[in-house]
Amino acid sequence: MLVGWQSKLRKFLNVTRNGLIVSCQSSKGEPFHGTKFMVAYALAAEIGGAVGIRTNGPKYIKAIKKAVSIPVIGIYKRRYPNSSVYITPTQNEAKLVAEAGADVIGIDATLRPRPRNTSLAHLIRFIKEHLDLPVLADVSTLDEAINAEKLGADIIATTLSGYTEYTRDKLHHGPDIELVGELVGKLKVPVIAEGRYQSPAEARKAIEMGAHAVVVGAAITSPHKIVERFVREIKKVVD
Numbered sequence: 001m002l003v004g005w006q007s008k009l010r011k012f013l014n015v016t017r018n019g020l021i022v023s024c025q026s027s028k029g030e031p032f033h034g035t036k037f038m039v040a041y042a043l044a045a046e047i048g049g050a051v052g053i054r055t056n057g058p059k060y061i062k063a064i065k066k067a068v069s070i071p072v073i074g075i076y077k078r079r080y081p082n083s084s085v086y087i088t089p090t091q092n093e094a095k096l097v098a099e100a101g102a103d104v105i106g107i108d109a110t111l112r113p114r115p116r117n118t119s120l121a122h123l124i125r126f127i128k129e130h131l132d133l134p135v136l137a138d139v140s141t142l143d144e145a146i147n148a149e150k151l152g153a154d155i156i157a158t159t160l161s162g163y164t165e166y167t168r169d170k171l172h173h174g175p176d177i178e179l180v181g182e183l184v185g186k187l188k189v190p191v192i193a194e195g196r197y198q199s200p201a202e203a204r205k206a207i208e209m210g211a212h213a214v215v216v217g218a219a220i221t222s223p224h225k226i227v228e229r230f231v232r233e234i235k236k237v238v239d
Contacts, residue, residue, distance in 0.1 A: 009134035009154050012071050016213045019051030023217030039067045041221045061100035074102025080115030089115045091126045098131040109137030109148035121151045140164040142182050149189050157192040175202050184210035
């Protein structure tokens with residue numbers, strides 16, 4: 001018999017296989033920052049056929065869970081001194097994400113020093129054993145993915161490729177589809193493609209490479225960034 005988190009994992013994977021997960025997040029100062037906008041984006045994503053939502057913070061997780069029927073990957077971004085790890089960095093944030101109703105908890109699973117000398121192994125174990133939820137591990141390299149899988153992560157996502165100090169050379173080269181292929185070839189757990197996916201063709205390529213699902217954020221939910229892309233292309237003609 002499956003325990004709680006295993007049953008929840010199976011349900012999540014069944015619903016999200018070969019689908020699009022929309023990341024509904026925003027920062028202070030952006031025109032669409034606020035709960036009503038994040039809920040509206042999530043509803044629009046569901047209407048459009050998205051199979052899941054990824055969002056940041058207990059307030060948004062709770063509101064979106066009430067509004068949609070598709071699963072929610074919850075994270076909680078919080079900065080601590082002397083650490084670059086900020087995506088659900090400790091069990092305190094993980095607990096708040098769980099209490100808000102997330103179906104899966106996303107965490108930073110890089111090999112960088114963690115806040116308050118916490119352990120990645122301990123955090124993964126805490127989420128599964130005490131919060132009874134599956135763990136999605138955000139990584140930036142193959143080595144980090146292998147380590148996260150060994151420590152018990154249930155899903156691996158390429159979210160942080162290009163965003164760690166040692167992968168910044170990839171930041172301006174589009175999505176790291178090559179890493180998706182590497183992870184699919186090496187890991188036993190499902191791989192989710194995430195990070196700088198700008199077009200349907202790129203998302204399709206990730207699925208063709210074996211990704212379980214694809215997460216797309218700014219290309220869908222950041223209108224000012226979408227406008228910037230159009231403006232850049234037009235300027236190439238007139239400059």
